[in-house]
Amino acid sequence: MFKFLEEEPFSPIKHSYEVEAILHREKSKFQDIAVIENRFFGKMLLLDGIVQITERDEFFYHEMLTHVLMHAHPNPKRVIVIGGGDGGIVREVLKHKTVEKVYFVEIDESVITVSRRFFPDVAQAIDDPRVEIKVMDGAEFVKNSTGIDLVIVDSTDVIGFARTLFTKEFFDSVKNSMTENGMFVTHTESLHLHKDIVIEMQEKLMKTFPVVDLYTAAIATYPGNWWAFAVGSLKLTPRECRRPFTIETKFYDDEIHTQCFLTKKFYDKLLKRQLKW
């Protein structure tokens, strides 16, 4: 007999999945954490009832959030990863030999623990000696950081306790922590369902960063799917792939790097609020 998991997301489309088994459920200090088993997607991690990753397709999101900037930056050595307690972003960052240090800043230690236990492939790089785990608020950590090449935010939705990661104050701290070619990326919801949030975030980033841009990827398990990734950069455009593509990936490559950014006309219409949907 199957049960259905029903998401009540920040979205007018509700996603439901068959639940083969509930493997884990806990109330952490910050949120409801659940791991379920689904026939198609394998194990799925949910925070407050919203799907964060699935075994089958986590690489789309993790690769696209990580490798675009890791290839746009000429020499990324020191990286801050905020959120992403499952370890997926850390795993992708450490595929790059330039990396000397990853500050892995997750506010909810229970997510790390759950990922180690149920998603060992995703969490595989957490214990790498280059990784320093910081269990704390990412915005607080960045305030006191310096010499950072790249900051990657892998948070839950813009609403909720992650909202400090979408403020001008936070973006300014990120900028101040950075070396001269510093770059920043965060997800900003679905272009289909939350276009206004996507635009507002671009405008907010422009108040802090000289170069701001936007790329997208299709993520099946995030409602609205057409996921927007917002970039702030101190100097260099993220559209250019400045380093040879030599790592192993399942989706990202140097051609997709170029393709994933909004076209010029489309980006222009978006920012002028000329896109009607």
Added chain:
Amino acid sequence: MFKFLEEEPFSPIKHSYEVEAILHREKSKFQDIAVIENRFFGKMLLLDGIVQITERDEFFYHEMLTHVLMHAHPNPKRVIVIGGGDGGIVREVLKHKTVEKVYFVEIDESVITVSRRFFPDVAQAIDDPRVEIKVMDGAEFVKNSTGIDLVIVDSTDVIGFARTLFTKEFFDSVKNSMTENGMFVTHTESLHLHKDIVIEMQEKLMKTFPVVDLYTAAIATYPGNWWAFAVGSLKLTPRECRRPFTIETKFYDDEIHTQCFLTKKFYDKLLKRQLKW
């Protein structure tokens, strides 16, 4: 009080929508037809319980299924539209002044009637004098057609009674109906959820057409969302935009034309079945 519409689609992700009102419901000779009202998407057309179009976002699918080939073909005059009883594809085709004749072949007349009544904006071009409505099986119609520049299939899912539109026999009929630069396009489900179907359809098209290709668009209301459009062409690559972009659209433009096709490496890996998900 809200009800939820729960789709039981050909998909491991079930989409649900709030139903403000059920505006229409009938069993036609072929299928269950429903029109509901949703706060976010406006009116929604469902066939056998699966969302076909919504007022809010129908243009993504209709524009992307129509305008890529309408711009790749140097001079599209005579077009067959199979399915798409709502009239959305016909509306888009008739934006092009080159068009002299559209054969609009829909097996279920009730869909046309429902669209005229509930989706007048989508159905607006059905009575244009260049349109000839044929209420019949599209595969049968194509068998006896000649002098066709473009064939566009806007069917329901690959399963069900639309399956005759995904056979080698049908593709051969399409080819035989065409003028020298003839082109064909059909949707082939989601790259996320039905990658194997996408590949099989490319392979099947290659047995008929010298040039076969694939582009995608993100469609929020189709589960899996990352929607694949398969092209067969007698001679010309569909990647080139051969006619000036002068029509009014909400999403498609000449830059998106170029961007929407799979990159070479990605397409190559797909066909070699090297993509693992």
